Amino acid sequence: MNRRIPNRPAARTNLGHYGHGTEAHWYEPRNLSEAERSVFREMAKKSSEAKRRALSGICISPVHAINFPRLKPELLMPQLKRNGLRCLSLFSGGGGLDMGFDRAGFDHVASYEILTAAGQTLSANRPHWKVFSGDIGNVSNVDWRSYSESVDVIHGGPPCQPFSSAGRQLGHKDERNLFPEFIRAVLEIKPTVFLAENVRALANNKFKGFVQEFILKPLSQEYRILTFNLGASSFGVPQVRTRVFFLGLRKDKPLNYNPPEPTHYYDHSGTGHRDKPSLLRLMEASSLERCMGAREALGLPDIGFDALAPTIRSGLTGPRHTTSILSSVSALKRWHQLQIWPNGVAKGRQEASKFVPDNEHFRLSVPDCALLQGFPASWCFSGAVYLAIGQIGNSVAPPVAYHLALSILKAFCSSA
Ligand SMILES: C[S@@+](CC[C@H](N)C(=O)[O-])C[C@H]1O[C@@H](n2cnc3c(N)ncnc32)[C@H](O)[C@@H]1O
Numbered sequence: 393m394n395r396r397i398p399n400r401p402a403a404r405t406n407l408g409h410y411g412h413g414t415e416a417h418w419y420e421p422r423n424l425s426e427a428e429r430s431v432f433r434e435m436a437k438k439s440s441e442a443k444r445r446a447l448s449g450i451c452i453s454p455v456h457a458i459n460f461p462r463l464k465p466e467l468l469m470p471q472l473k474r475n476g477l478r479c480l481s482l483f484s485g486g487g488g489l490d491m492g493f494d495r496a497g498f499d500h501v502a503s504y505e506i507l508t509a510a511g512q513t514l515s516a517n518r519p520h521w522k523v524f525s526g527d528i529g530n531v532s533n534v535d536w537r538s539y540s541e542s543v544d545v546i547h548g549g550p551p552c553q554p555f556s557s558a559g560r561q562l563g564h565k566d567e568r569n570l571f572p573e574f575i576r577a578v579l580e581i582k583p584t585v586f587l588a589e590n591v592r593a594l595a596n597n598k599f600k601g602f603v604q605e606f607i608l609k610p611l612s613q614e615y616r617i618l619t620f621n622l623g624a625s626s627f628g629v630p631q632v633r634t635r636v637f638f639l640g641l642r643k644d645k646p647l648n649y650n651p652p653e654p655t656h657y658y659d660h661s662g663t664g665h666r667d668k669p670s671l672l673r674l675m676e677a678s679s680l681e682r683c684m685g686a687r688e689a690l691g692l693p694d695i696g697f698d699a700l701a702p703t704i705r706s707g708l709t710g711p712r713h714t715t716s717i718l719s720s721v722s723a724l725k726r727w728h729q730l731q732i733w734p735n736g737v738a739k740g741r742q743e744a745s746k747f748v749p750d751n752e753h754f755r756l757s758v759p760d761c762a763l764l765q766g767f768p769a770s771w772c773f774s775g776a777v778y779l780a781i782g783q784i785g786n787s788v789a790p791p792v793a794y795h796l797a798l799s800i801l802k803a804f805c806s807s808a
Pocket of ligand 1: 482483484485486487488490505507510530532548549551552570783786787789
């Protein structure tokens with residue numbers, strides 16, 4: 393399956409190994425002065441010393457008991473029986489989109505992902521899946537034509553760094569722009585439906601020209617394409633997280649498609665958000681369910697304040713490895729109000745409880761971050777903490793992916 397196409401420009405094969413992360417060409421090393429570097433070194437030294445002391449018991453006693461989450465993400469996406477439709481997953485990461493389609497009853501023909509740790513996550517959770525990771529998972533190296541009769545849906549989230557507001561937003565000038573590879577796969581396989589996901593910034597005016605020229609134009613001869621945003625809390629995920637989706641339907645196979653409708657609402661009234669009370673009453677009277685706040689979802693005690701968790705940032709898209717999920721200054725303020733510490737995420741709940749932050753707020757662990765992203769507790773992430781939270785922060789919240797998959801399933805059923 394992994395044959396190089398003759399006469400194509402040399403694909404990026406010289407990418408090293410992807411077991412850790414920094415080796416991949418799309419990680420930008422940060423340009424630090426020696427003075428800045430030594431400040432970071434000092435901070436890291438202090439933090440690992442505090443962690444070592446905490447974990448060996450030389451510390452203030454745990455302030456927070458180990459939490460038992462109230463949110464059960466699996467209930468947001470009940471497992472459906474197999475529906476016979478086949479997906480190909482590109483840029484699979486730690487499996488947010490893959491899980492949503494899987495739980496909606498789709499089968500995966502194969503998943504392609506360059507990071508070895510993310511590939512290991514997929515294989516460990518779904519040993520029967522055909523997962524290509526590392527060099528053989530590099531989508532640039534694959535001739536897709538052999539899949540042409542065996543795929544109904546292609547889904548994938550090309551890396552967001554070229555568009556993310558946290559980066560330089562170079563768009564098509566950024567060599568990490570892999571939309572052309574996604575488009576090549578679609579045009580070689582010609583699935584009935586494709587779904588591409590990215591950060592909301594890609595829907596901004598700044599990238600209007602890019603979207604038109606590099607996504608819509610090459611595909612719109614054969615596909616009718618819908619562009620829409622979805623927010624994670626509209627599907628019960630306790631996080632502020634909006635993503636843009638491009639959904640294409642093959643013109644010669646007319647399907648009747650409608651984007652997913654929200655299943656949940658969040659009551660912002662306790663957070664100073666300017667939500668109109670009448671709108672809230674309307675929501676309550678509707679059939680929508682209430683989305684939990686971050687504290688409630690994590691099973692933390694009531695402090696008289698709760699809110700959606702700020703967007704979880706993926707450390708993998710930043711300039712250095714980090715165990716922080718902090719995305720902005722306003723996010724820091726919100727985490728502070730929530731009395732949750734978003735830095736130095738611990739591997740497990742037990743370690744988090746032992747390692748008390750200076751401000752005595754609740755320290756997050758990898759399973760907590762996964763929960764706030766809508767992953768069921770049974771889905772485990774491979775790799776060190778920074779790789780695990782990197783996969784989580786990069787993912788489509790699985791309940792959102794599930795409802796997208798259901799909307800596609802309905803379209804197929806409508807044409808049957
Ligand atoms: C935004 S994440 C996708 C997240 C995924 N859709 C999910 O829901 O979990 C983009 C992924 O593309 C992967 N990637 C980057 N370059 C790649 C390449 N050339 N081939 C395959 N995967 C690549 C990254 O390692 C990253 O996991």
